[in-house]
Amino acid sequence: MPNPKSYQEINQNLNNYYSNKEMSIWRNNFHIEMPFGLINDPNGLSYYDNKFHIFYQWNPFGCEHKTKHWGLVTTTNFINFTKPQMALKPQDWFDRNGCYSGCGLVKDNELKLYYTGNVKGPNGERESYQCLAIYRKDGIIEKHGVIIDKQPNGYTAHFRDPYVFIEDDTYYMILGVQSEDLKGRALIYESIDSVKWNLLGELKTDMKDFGYMWECPNIIRISKGKHAFIFSPQGLEKEELKNQNLYQSGYVIGELDIESVELKNHSRFKELDMGFDFYAPQIFKHNGENIMIGWIGMPDRDSEYPTYEHGWMYSLTMPRVLEYKNNVLYQKPINEMRNLRENELINIKGLILNNYNLALESRSVEIMISIEVEDIESTEVKFKFNDEYILITYDNKRQLCTVDRSNMNIGGKGIRKFKLNSSKELKMNVFIDNSVMEIYYQDGLEVTTLTYYPKSEGLELQIRNDSKITINELNMWNLRSVKYE
Ligand code: FRU
Secondary structure, three states: OOOOOHHHHHHHHHHHHHHOOOOOOOOOOOOOOOOOOOEEEEEEEEEEEEEEEEEEEEEOOOOOOOEEEEEEEEEOOOOOOOOOOOEEEEOOOOOOEEEEEEEEEOOOEEEEEEEHHHEEOOOOOEEEEEEEEOOOOOOEEEEEEEEEOOOOEEEEEEEEEEEEEEEEEEEEEEEEEEOOOOOOOEEEEEOOOOOOOOEEEOOOOOOOOOOOEEEEEEEEEEEEEEEEEEEEEEOOOOOOOOOOOEEEOOHHHHHHEEEHHHHHHOOEEEOOOOOOOOEEEEEEOOOOOEEEEEEOOOOOOOOHHHHHHHHOOOOOOEEEEEEEEEEEEEEEEEEHHHHEEEEEEEEEEEEEEEOOEEEEOOOEEEEEEEOOOOEEEEEEEEEEEEEEEEEEEEEEEOOOEEEEEEOOOOOOOOHHHOOOOOOOOOEEEEEEOOOOOEEEEEHHHHHEEEOOOOOOOOOOEEEEEOOOOEEEEEEEEEEEEOOOO
């Protein structure tokens, strides 16, 4: 499909795509992605008018990081979605080079959308405006223009990604920013009416020298007196078991003292996802749960994603519920994901063996596996695509998990390693889609998201061990495709 050149062509292409859907082997079945163009950060996540609203960054005109719009899909069940539609277009003086990331706030029967207007001058100099648009139930979106005019003194124009949260009936907005000495920081604004905003100050943390920019900040309450500050810092040093991607997304947990604009006694930064392709997550609250969606991709790494040749790039993660337990955030796919299960392929309990092999025709499956690892040194789980494969190795002695993508021919490669505690069992819940895998370990204590681009269809699962092991449980389901109607 050639790139659309006008909004009329976008609509035509959308209709064509969904009426004669041709599937290519890398098109995903249950991860949100666009028929054409580039999708990145999830934006404006909210439950409004009895529907989940998922907005996102979308360049509908091509696979470059430019002309960022807000696209929108809505759903009640995460299986049936509305077709993508255009929500915000970069057409005004304050957002003419991009309607950048932001959030949603349901108030007075309206959905308020806060976003960053990105403006580039003739010599590439940047201006950032925080803007408001109102989305109503009839689907009409009205832009209300600039609510915060440029960054305050002491900061560069890297000033973006508003996220609104409420404490004691007052609205607060947190923004990612870069200080003039090129350090990542976050600013907090306050508002009584959610329209006029006053700067409270910079969020004080112990992270004085922690990268050169903090993108996509979120502040969420996770228990009484405890908040998580979740953000995407850029410029952290690589370590053997940490920060192995170009940019990170993670969190610290502490006590938010809004009067002194401080996150007190906070924990050390912990990455949310130890895989290869995860960035810029956003969280929204629904029925008391904190639900997170992330972007499956990485800025400044476009050449690792071969689908640009097919005119589309990137996807969003499944929605994940965040649960605060043992001082960390556990992640689990929201319950609605169970509705994707079509038929059960395998249901085994208490199997004792060295090796296990299974060939599958489809790459749209969920696997739940629990292996007894107490008495063994290491175990390997391999996802094979003819002569290519992805290998997960668990070293029980060192309590170390390795995800190895270096035996794939196309797309990003490499190895990711992380600490993973297990006392008796190694538990994995694996969601395999045609070119994306999300693997949840130990009930969501760690997650690895990755893209992979095999040359062949189908998949073979192999489990190998250095001695006999017990597979306590192995379940597998075919997963259906979500629908856009
Ligand atoms: C993160 C990000 C945001 C920005 C948006 C632009 O991926 O760089 O900081 O608002 O993407 O698309």
